Amino acid sequence: MTRIILVRHGRTPWNKDKIFRGSRDIPLDEVGREEAGLLAEWLKGETIHAAYTSPLSRSRDTAEAVAKPHGVKVVDHPGLSDLVYGDWEGVPLAEVRVKFADLYRQWETAPHTVRFPGGETLDELRTRSLAAVDEVVRRHPDQVVLLSAHRAVNKVLIAAFIGLDNSHFWRIAQDTTCVNRFNRIGDTWHIMGLNDACHLRGMKRGEYIDF
Numbered sequence: 001m002t003r004i005i006l007v008r009h010g011r012t013p014w015n016k017d018k019i020f021r022g023s024r025d026i027p028l029d030e031v032g033r034e035e036a037g038l039l040a041e042w043l044k045g046e047t048i049h050a051a052y053t054s055p056l057s058r059s060r061d062t063a064e065a066v067a068k069p070h071g072v073k074v075v076d077h078p079g080l081s082d083l084v085y086g087d088w089e090g091v092p093l094a095e096v097r098v099k100f101a102d103l104y105r106q107w108e109t110a111p112h113t114v115r116f117p118g119g120e121t122l123d124e125l126r127t128r129s130l131a132a133v134d135e136v137v138r139r140h141p142d143q144v145v146l147l148s149a150h151r152a153v154n155k156v157l158i159a160a161f162i163g164l165d166n167s168h169f170w171r172i173a174q175d176t177t178c179v180n181r182f183n184r185i186g187d188t189w190h191i192m193g194l195n196d197a198c199h200l201r202g203m204k205r206g207e208y209i210d211f
Contacts, residue, residue: 002137003144003192005048006180007066008154009058010035015176018093018211021150022085022119027057035177035200036065042199043179044069049143052136054080054150062177063148072146079132083152086119093211112166122166126156133157137184151210154180161189175200175208 010032014021028036039062048070053063055076063074088096097104100117107114115121129149136145149157155172159165161182173195174180181192 001142002140002184004133004137004147004180004182004184005043005046005144006147006149006154006157006182007039007062008151008174008176008178009054009056009062009148010039011176012058015211018209020085020088020091020093020096021058022082022089023056024089025056025058028061031203032058032176033061033065034203036062038199038203039177039179040065040069043146047144048072048146050136050140051075051146051148052077052080052132053148054078054082054153056081056150059148059150063146066146066148074148077132077136079128079135080147080149080153082150083122083125084116084119086116088116088119108170110167111169122152122156122169125152126160126166129153129157130160154178158194162191170210173208173210 010028012026012032013029014026043066051063051067051072051074053060053074053076055078060074067074103114112122151174154174155169156166158172158180159168175195175197179196180194183190183192
């Protein structure tokens with residue numbers, strides 16, 4: 001059995017301002033660094049044998065915060081990098097809704113059918129992120145592994161783990177620095193916990209926004 005602790009990175013300025021991030025390397029903001037610190041404190045008493053992250057700094061810095069108390073080296077894995085939104089990257093949500101109106105409506109209603117202009121599809125993201133997880137599981141049998149990634153990555157991975165296709169993308173919530181837990185026993189993923197953000201309960205935060 002391999003145990004996976006899958007987390008999302010902390011908040012960035014582009015999360016706050018609803019700007020599409022994707023492959024852009026946007027660092028954590030002050031709130032994001034606080035979230036990462038609270039996540040690290042929450043997981044400090046657990047056993048973590050290995051840690052892998054998206055190479056983007058918002059994910060890497062979150063992973064580093066969690067891994068530090070465990071003395072574990074954080075390893076970059078490009079397969080965990082964020083969905084490439086192409087021409088949408090760096091563009092505010094409000095502008096995307098106008099400039100790419102038809103495609104955005106398709107993204108809201110049938111996300112699995114969308115190819116972002118100059119970017120990826122959810123199926124492509126799912127293929128590379130699942131390959132990354134399979135590689136990690138092979139490397140770490142009977143160990144606990146931290147994976148630090150992004151909203152879209154986590155959503156497609158969780159869907160795959162629980163037997164859903166990518167049309168269910170919007171049914172899966174992923175808050176900043178949330179914790180998802182899965183046990184891989186043989187070829188089967190067992191769900192242990194989803195979108196746990198209880199470590200943030202002391203922060204003054206607004207309602208959950210899926211962005």
